[in-house]
Amino acid sequence: MRRNGGRAARLRGLGVAVAALAMTGLSACSSVGDEVEIQPTRLTTTVDTGVGVSSPLSGIVTTPDDHGIKGIDVSKFQGQIDWATVRASGVSFAYIKATEGGDRVDDRFAANWAAAKAAGVRHGAYHFYYFCRTGAEQAAWFIRNVPADPDALPPVLDMEWNPQSPTCKRRPPVAEIQREMASFLRIVEKHYGKRPMIYTSVDFHRDALTGSFPQHQFWLRSVAGHPSVKYGSRSFAMWQHTSTGRVPGITGNVDQNVFVGAPADWQRFASTGY
Template structure:
């Protein structure tokens, strides 16, 4: 009888282990690499959004908005010269659909930070935006560059943007955050890329929790994001940002009138 009981307990243990491995596998297939015992608490965040680029193809933002998408960050630029081919149409259609809009710049480690700032500013060309300008900092596709040099170049870009009054957010994954963002850029917001639950007590603004999202209006996988705050705080945040960007746009246009022609 004792032997039979031990066999039963062994079978139960093996079944539990199998279920755990299956759960982990499903999580990986869904694009969220999380431990079997951990689930992402996304339902408690009330403001959801996406970030997109030309790689996402033709987007029906009205369908995305109807499905609950509140905001979108659109890729604008990269390095000193590159501009995303879908930036103009994505911003226009997202604005028409009633989404709060922002733009992001993919930071190149081997390019001067001030030049990157002006590439972004000339690309947005005074457009009304509801969200801060984002600097996307990640090592993927970037050449190896000593961390201190990269951080200095990011500072150069941030300083150039904030000199006109633009609010700035730094986007990064854990590696980029540890190498370039932690203990730096105190006046910038933080947009975390993390497939595990971020610390609610930390001072982050947005959380990108999946690269493999699926929403109406987009045929491809899409990045999914959440705002760290309440609905009322969101209204205050976007209203304040819209005013700041409007003033910064006017200042930039005035100072750089000849350069923009």
């Protein structure tokens, strides 16, 4: 990823493991037309060494289990969560859906935010982007609903095509998308004092984000291969490797993620977004 120091930091995070790749969107944000998920993983699962995929950037085969900082992302679809059990299971962080567009708040955001904090789970909020409102309007809505907690993780802007939206099926031109994203990111960073991270899917990245926003960390959905296979040379900080993970304290499936970096990289990212 382009986390602090670029490719070198990323390759340090990849390590030297030659294990296999267990295949694994934000809970309400899995993109249509992404990839076919091959095999879910769990925090305690030892992966099958027969299905590895080698990174074309490093030549190293990595799996989610090669990265020690593991997290989840949740929304109302996970229902009531036992956050103390989640923490005890080995989860290092959680991203919680907060807002969507300029007028929607996730039904369980406030409860999840408070309970995760009480349980000692490092947490942050994400916003699902809506193509029929300006970036500034959406930033204002996010700020209105997400507390400015200095201990929270950097905010996340979730960018995906949303053809199933009942109210907005627009596919704006790339220049408009990037202009409005930049507005959102600038306003939110100024308010919270941390640089927001960008979450995206394979198809949206290909269509609208290739080569853009190099100063921001990326969180990549890649459930059927290592992100470097799906996203080319895009640097990234987080890898969402499954949408069908299982974690104690949560009923049913949950998205699982890993931070691709060393503990020092994680502390820097958590504090600054860099």
